[in-house]
Amino acid sequence: MKCSRCKKLACVALPSHNAGFCPECFPLFFTRQVETAIRREKMFTLDERILVALSGGKDSLALMLELKLQGYNVTGLHIDLGIPDSSWKARKKVEDFCEKNELQLQVFEMEKWGLPICDVKEFVDRPVCAVCGKLKRHIFNKVALEGGYDALATGHNLDDEVARLFANTLRWDTAYLSDQGPVLPASGGFVRKVKPLFRLSEFETANYAFLKGIEIHSDPCPYSSGASFTNHKQLWGELEYRSPGQKFQFYNGFLQRGKQAFAALEKEIGADVKPCEECGSPTSVGRCSICRIKESVATKKAAAQAGK
Amino acid sequence: MVTVHLEPDGEVIELANTKSVLAVLNRLKVRSTMVIVARDGELLTPDRKLHMGDTLLVRKVTSAG
Numbered sequence: 001m002k003c004s005r006c007k008k009l010a011c012v013a014l015p016s017h018n019a020g021f022c023p024e025c026f027p028l029f030f031t032r033q034v035e036t037a038i039r040r041e042k043m044f045t046l047d048e049r050i051l052v053a054l055s056g057g058k059d060s061l062a063l064m065l066e067l068k069l070q071g072y073n074v075t076g077l078h079i080d081l082g083i084p085d086s087s088w089k090a091r092k093k094v095e096d097f098c099e100k101n102e103l104q105l106q107v108f109e110m111e112k113w114g115l116p117i118c119d120v121k122e123f124v125d126r127p128v129c130a131v132c133g134k135l136k137r138h139i140f141n142k143v144a145l146e147g148g149y150d151a152l153a154t155g156h157n158l159d160d161e162v163a164r165l166f167a168n169t170l171r172w173d174t175a176y177l178s179d180q181g182p183v184l185p186a187s188g189g190f191v192r193k194v195k196p197l198f199r200l201s202e203f204e205t206a207n208y209a210f211l212k213g214i215e216i217h218s219d220p221c222p223y224s225s226g227a228s229f230t231n232h233k234q235l236w237g238e239l240e241y242r243s244p245g246q247k248f249q250f251y252n253g254f255l256q257r258g259k260q261a262f263a264a265l266e267k268e269i270g271a272d273v274k275p276c277e278e279c280g281s282p283t284s285v286g287r288c289s290i291c292r293i294k295e296s297v298a299t300k301k302a303a304a305q306a307g308k
Numbered sequence: 309m310v311t312v313h314l315e316p317d318g319e320v321i322e323l324a325n326t327k328s329v330l331a332v333l334n335r336l337k338v339r340s341t342m343v344i345v346a347r348d349g350e351l352l353t354p355d356r357k358l359h360m361g362d363t364l365l366v367r368k369v370t371s372a373g
């Protein structure tokens with residue numbers, strides 16, 4: 001296969017774009033897709049300060065590097081979850097990557113904040129992944145607001161977005177369907193959230209990461225099975241194989257024609273959001289779930305220690 | 309024989325009679341846009357021919373988290 005741009009030997013074949021690219025041209029294709037996403041969705045400008053959530057996975061690191069190469073003012077934020085034998089590896093990977101590429105990095109330690117995820121696992125009677133996800137979103141938002149950032153960027157790619165949209169469609173989760181998308185404008189205590197990789201598939205990000213020397217292998221979270229999303233991704237991989245471009249059509253069709261209907265419905269039936277009585281974060285229930293989780297873990301932990 | 313290193317599983321397998329990247333993917337029952345394939349640090353498209361003694365890296369692109 002030849003490169004669609006320069007006719008040299010291609011290294012990546014993209015059926016959904018009916019194209020192939022060589023090692024020099026593929027990163028240009030990637031850059032164009034990110035530029036288009038930022039421009040069309042009015043994500044942010046060169047004058048704004050962007051906080052980039054860095055998990056240590058290939059997508060977040062690829063995003064950080066690409067935004068920096070495009071000249072944006074980016075700072076990385078890594079959350080050290082405080083999971084024994086696991087979190088330090090992700091942290092080290094992010095720290096090494098940022099040092100090597102001269103990227104600004106901030107690390108937030110859950111343990112110092114009083115709530116390492118290992119305590120959540122031990123003392124909270126709910127699936128640890130759901131609570132951990134909630135805590136991470138809370139902290140990303142908190143750090144972005146306190147640091148005066150204009151936007152929070154995450155490395156979600158097209159496959160992540162499609163898998164999530166699909167899961168929410170299967171449940172007809174109107175609250176979720178009303179505000180899913182590549183840009184969530186700032187509102188009532190929430191910073192603007194953007195997903196500049198939403199036009200790019202996981203396959204495209206993986207190729208970019210490989211060509212840019214980003215180490216892809218990441219240790220999966222010891223608490224997560226990752227099962228349901230992975231199943232949906234497999235299913236979509238098969239659909240995409242049969243009709244290339246289907247993934248993007250499904251997601252883009254939702255943004256163009258589906259989302260507004262759910263937003264209108266949610267405006268009628270959705271809950272009002274007010275600042276949390278304790279920490280000021282937006283919530284629909286007086287005291288936010290984060291503050292309640294923190295208190296409950298502290299109480300149970302103290303009781304467990306007294307009983308020893 | 310072609311030696312295939314599967315990631316992230318860390319498994320190593322040997323395949324006979326696989327003369328192209330596509331043939332390897334078919335034997336592994338994976339679609340071409342769900343893995344990246346590299347030989348000696350070079351990414352390969354599915355149509356690329358393979359030779360006896362080649363060592364391939366086949367890495368799933370779906371992140372677990």
Ligand SMILES: [Zn+2]
Nearest residue numbers: 003006022025
């Ligand atoms: Zn080219």
Ligand SMILES: [Zn+2]
Nearest residue numbers: 276279288291
């Ligand atoms: Zn609160």
